[in-house]
Amino acid sequence: xxxxxxxxxxxxxxxxxxxxxxxxxxxxxxxxxxxxxxxxxxxxxxxxxxxxxxxxxxxxxxxxxxxxxxxxxxxxxxxxxxxxxxxxxxxxxxxxxxxxxxxxxxxxxxxxxxxxxxxxxxxxxxxxxxxxxxxxxxxxxxxxxxxxxxxxxxxxxxxxxxxxxxxxxxxxxxxxxxxxxxxxxxxxxxxxxxxxxxxxxxxxxxxxxxxxxxxxxxxxxxxxxxxxxxxxxxxxxxxxxxxxxxxxxxxxxxxxxxx
Numbered sequence: 207x208x209x210x211x212x213x214x215x216x217x218x219x220x221x222x223x224x225x226x227x228x229x230x231x232x233x234x235x236x237x238x239x240x241x242x243x244x245x246x247x248x249x250x251x252x253x254x255x256x257x258x259x260x261x262x263x264x265x266x267x268x269x270x271x272x273x274x275x276x277x278x279x280x281x282x283x284x285x286x287x288x289x290x291x292x293x294x295x296x297x298x299x300x301x302x303x304x305x306x307x308x309x310x311x312x313x314x315x316x317x318x319x320x321x322x323x324x325x326x327x328x329x330x331x332x333x334x335x336x337x338x339x340x341x342x343x344x345x346x347x348x349x350x351x352x353x354x355x356x357x358x359x360x361x362x363x364x365x366x367x368x369x370x371x372x373x374x375x376x377x378x379x380x381x382x383x384x385x386x387x388x389x390x391x392x393x394x395x396x397x398x399x400x401x402x403x404x405x406x407x408x409x410x411x412x413x414x415x416x417x418x419x420x421x422x423x424x425x426x427x428x429x430x431x432x433x434x435x436x437x438x439x440x441x442x443x444x445x446x447x448x449x450x451x452x453x454x455x456x457x458x459x460x461x462x463x464x465x
Contacts, residue, residue, distance in 0.1 A: 230281065233412075233455055235278070235279070235280055235281075235453070235455075236414075236451055237278055240275040241447060241448055242445050243270050243272060244270070245269055245270060245444055245445075246298060246443045248427075248429055248441040248442075249433050249441075250300065250380075251430075268298075271296035271298050273293060274294050275291060276291070277289050277290065277291040278290050279326065285331060287325070287328070288323070290321075291321070291400075292321050294317070294320075295318050296315070296316070297318065297429060297430070298316075299313065301313065310379065311379050312383070313379075314376045316374070317371070318369045318370060318372070319370045320368065320370075322366065323366060323367065324364065326363045327363075328361040329362070330358060330360035330361075331359055332358055333356045334356055334357050334408050334411075357407055357408040358407055358408075360404075361403065361405075362401075363401065364399075365399075366398075368396065369395065369397075369426075371426075372393040373428075373429075373430065380431065383432070394426065394428065397424075398422045400420055401421055402419050402421055403419055404416055405418075406449065406451055412452055414451040416448075417447065417449065418445075418446075423442055424443070427439075427440045
């Protein structure tokens with residue numbers, strides 16, 4: 207008959223791999239704050255389609271503005287997460303840069319709020335999330351190459367959202383156009399489709415830092431306050447962000463434990 211200490215040891219050894227593989231469930235929630243830049247591709251500004259390789263000519267410092275974001279995610283499985291997101295994005299558009307119609311000389315500035323529901327798929331998961339040693343780690347940031355790659359998350363993200371936009375500023379030429387054409391919209395709400403990718407680095411059991419690139423296709427052509435008969439597609443904008451992510455413990459009831 208197997209003695210009790212030996213039996214206990216056997217149970218522990220056999221169950222350890224399974225328990226280790228489930229450690230991620232202890233912290234299924236994650237809060238994120240992000241700060242970054244934005245670029246806009248609308249009817250004002252931009253180069254003619256066919257004369258602009260992959261839209262790269264439209265990416266200029268003059269068009270760059272900023273964005274901030276707050277998100278809250280829940281890991282449904284180890285590789286799939288649902289995410290609620292709220293972004294504030296500034297957009298800028300101008301014809302005064304040798305664009306497709308520099309004789310108009312229109313210029314506009316837009317602010318928008320974007321709530322979104324997103325799904326994330328992690329095709330690379332940091333190996334440290336299921337490590338007992340890392341879960342209790344409280345030391346300094348590690349710098350060895352093998353530890354760096356063990357600590358990476360790489361994911362793609364897509365979903366559905368909306369953009370409540372307000373074109374709060376236009377130059378004199380655009381103001382005159384707004385006054386003469388009442389069909390042009392300066393504010394409103396439009397559905398958007400966000401999609402992108404990101405990378406996160408786990409630097410301790412609760413904190414991850416990363417970068418994220420997200421593009422949005424809007425179901426509106428008025429995010430810059432202007433459209434024309436020659437417009438072929440709706441407006442597009444994207445953000446590039448630095449992210450700070452904090453993992454939150456899961457309580458016994460399955461809800462986040464804020465303590």
